[in-house]
Amino acid sequence: MKKFQEIVVEENLRELIKLSFNTDIDVSGAWGYSRELSTVIEQNNDANSVELEFTLATMRAYLEMNMTLEEGERYGAINLKEISREKIDKYEKVIYEISAIKEIEYKEFIAEYKEKLESPDFDMADHFNRRKEATLKREVIHWFNF
Helix, strand or coil, X not given: CCCCCCCCCCCCHHXXXXXXXXXXXXXXXXXXXXXXXXXXXXXXXXXXHHHHHHHHHHHHHHHHHHHCCCHHHCEEEEEEEEEEEEEECCEEEEEEEEEEEEHHHHHHHHHHHHXXXXXXXXXXXXXXXXXHHHCEEEEEEEEEEC
Protein backbone atom coordinates (compact mmCIF):
# COMPACT_ATOMS: atom_id res chain seq x y z
CA MET A 1 0.00 0.00 0.00
CA LYS A 2 1.25 3.46 -0.88
CA LYS A 3 2.32 5.54 2.11
CA PHE A 4 1.60 9.24 2.29
CA GLN A 5 3.56 11.80 4.27
CA GLU A 6 1.89 12.98 7.47
CA ILE A 7 1.18 16.70 7.44
CA VAL A 8 2.97 18.52 10.25
CA VAL A 9 1.39 21.61 11.75
CA GLU A 10 4.30 23.97 12.32
CA GLU A 11 2.40 26.66 14.21
CA ASN A 12 -1.33 27.12 13.76
CA LEU A 13 -3.80 24.62 12.27
CA ARG A 14 -6.50 27.25 11.83
CA GLU A 15 -4.13 29.46 9.77
CA LEU A 16 -2.96 26.49 7.71
CA ILE A 17 -6.59 25.69 6.84
CA LYS A 18 -7.28 29.34 6.00
CA LEU A 19 -4.25 29.55 3.71
CA SER A 20 -4.78 26.16 2.07
CA PHE A 21 -8.57 26.10 1.70
CA ASN A 22 -9.67 29.73 2.23
CA THR A 23 -11.97 28.56 5.03
CA ASP A 24 -12.32 29.70 8.63
CA ILE A 25 -12.76 26.82 11.05
CA ASP A 26 -12.21 27.29 14.76
CA VAL A 27 -9.72 24.49 15.39
CA SER A 28 -6.33 23.99 16.98
CA GLY A 29 -3.93 21.15 17.57
CA ALA A 30 -2.71 18.99 14.71
CA TRP A 31 -4.06 16.75 11.95
CA GLY A 32 -5.27 13.91 14.18
CA TYR A 33 -2.73 11.20 13.38
CA SER A 34 -2.73 10.11 17.02
CA ARG A 35 -4.42 11.03 20.29
CA GLU A 36 -1.45 13.27 21.11
CA LEU A 37 -1.70 14.95 17.69
CA SER A 38 -5.50 15.23 17.72
CA THR A 39 -7.48 17.90 15.92
CA VAL A 40 -9.11 20.08 18.56
CA ILE A 41 -12.53 21.34 17.52
CA GLU A 42 -13.24 24.47 19.51
CA GLN A 43 -16.64 25.01 21.13
CA ASN A 44 -17.55 28.12 19.05
CA ASN A 45 -18.18 26.09 15.87
CA ASP A 46 -21.78 26.19 14.74
CA ALA A 47 -21.51 23.24 12.37
CA ASN A 48 -22.61 19.70 13.09
CA SER A 49 -19.59 17.98 14.65
CA VAL A 50 -19.73 14.87 12.43
CA GLU A 51 -19.90 17.04 9.30
CA LEU A 52 -17.05 19.19 10.57
CA GLU A 53 -14.95 16.12 11.31
CA PHE A 54 -15.63 14.82 7.79
CA THR A 55 -14.61 18.19 6.31
CA LEU A 56 -11.37 18.25 8.30
CA ALA A 57 -10.53 14.64 7.37
CA THR A 58 -11.17 15.50 3.71
CA MET A 59 -8.85 18.51 3.96
CA ARG A 60 -6.13 16.32 5.46
CA ALA A 61 -6.55 13.78 2.66
CA TYR A 62 -6.27 16.50 -0.01
CA LEU A 63 -3.12 17.84 1.61
CA GLU A 64 -1.57 14.35 1.83
CA MET A 65 -2.66 12.99 -1.53
CA ASN A 66 -2.72 16.04 -3.78
CA MET A 67 -1.55 19.45 -2.61
CA THR A 68 1.86 18.42 -1.21
CA LEU A 69 2.80 16.03 -4.03
CA GLU A 70 4.54 16.64 -7.34
CA GLU A 71 2.15 17.06 -10.25
CA GLY A 72 2.57 13.56 -11.69
CA GLU A 73 2.07 11.93 -8.28
CA ARG A 74 -1.14 13.71 -7.28
CA TYR A 75 -4.44 11.96 -6.71
CA GLY A 76 -7.87 13.25 -7.69
CA ALA A 77 -11.45 12.09 -7.20
CA ILE A 78 -10.66 11.82 -3.48
CA ASN A 79 -13.65 10.53 -1.53
CA LEU A 80 -14.03 9.61 2.11
CA LYS A 81 -16.46 7.25 3.78
CA GLU A 82 -16.73 6.86 7.54
CA ILE A 83 -16.13 3.26 8.58
CA SER A 84 -16.36 3.53 12.37
CA ARG A 85 -16.14 5.86 15.32
CA GLU A 86 -15.29 5.33 18.95
CA LYS A 87 -15.54 7.72 21.90
CA ILE A 88 -12.50 7.47 24.19
CA ASP A 89 -12.62 9.96 27.06
CA LYS A 90 -12.83 13.40 25.42
CA TYR A 91 -11.66 12.06 22.05
CA GLU A 92 -13.39 10.72 18.97
CA LYS A 93 -11.39 8.11 17.05
CA VAL A 94 -12.84 8.00 13.55
CA ILE A 95 -11.77 5.59 10.83
CA TYR A 96 -12.33 6.63 7.22
CA GLU A 97 -11.92 4.74 3.99
CA ILE A 98 -10.38 6.99 1.35
CA SER A 99 -10.64 6.21 -2.34
CA ALA A 100 -8.78 8.14 -5.04
CA ILE A 101 -7.35 7.81 -8.53
CA LYS A 102 -4.09 9.27 -9.80
CA GLU A 103 -5.05 12.67 -11.21
CA ILE A 104 -3.48 11.93 -14.61
CA GLU A 105 -5.41 8.66 -14.96
CA TYR A 106 -8.64 10.25 -13.76
CA LYS A 107 -8.40 12.98 -16.42
CA GLU A 108 -7.84 10.29 -19.05
CA PHE A 109 -10.89 8.33 -17.86
CA ILE A 110 -13.06 11.45 -17.95
CA ALA A 111 -11.83 12.39 -21.42
CA GLU A 112 -12.45 8.85 -22.69
CA TYR A 113 -15.94 8.82 -21.20
CA LYS A 114 -16.90 12.17 -22.76
CA GLU A 115 -15.40 11.26 -26.13
CA LYS A 116 -16.83 7.77 -26.46
CA LEU A 117 -20.12 7.93 -24.53
CA GLU A 118 -22.27 8.25 -27.66
CA SER A 119 -20.28 5.65 -29.61
CA PRO A 120 -22.13 2.33 -30.10
CA ASP A 121 -18.94 0.34 -29.46
CA PHE A 122 -18.16 2.06 -26.14
CA ASP A 123 -17.96 -0.63 -23.45
CA MET A 124 -19.15 1.28 -20.41
CA ALA A 125 -18.82 -1.74 -18.11
CA ASP A 126 -15.17 -2.14 -19.12
CA HIS A 127 -14.58 1.59 -18.67
CA PHE A 128 -15.91 1.60 -15.10
CA ASN A 129 -14.14 -1.67 -14.31
CA ARG A 130 -10.81 -0.11 -15.34
CA ARG A 131 -11.61 2.96 -13.22
CA LYS A 132 -12.33 0.68 -10.27
CA GLU A 133 -9.04 -1.17 -10.78
CA ALA A 134 -7.16 2.15 -10.94
CA THR A 135 -8.69 3.33 -7.66
CA LEU A 136 -6.50 3.37 -4.57
CA LYS A 137 -8.28 2.57 -1.30
CA ARG A 138 -6.82 3.17 2.11
CA GLU A 139 -8.05 3.37 5.69
CA VAL A 140 -6.95 6.18 7.97
CA ILE A 141 -7.58 7.09 11.59
CA HIS A 142 -8.36 10.66 12.55
CA TRP A 143 -8.42 11.65 16.22
CA PHE A 144 -10.61 14.58 17.27
CA ASN A 145 -10.71 16.34 20.61
CA PHE A 146 -13.58 18.53 21.89
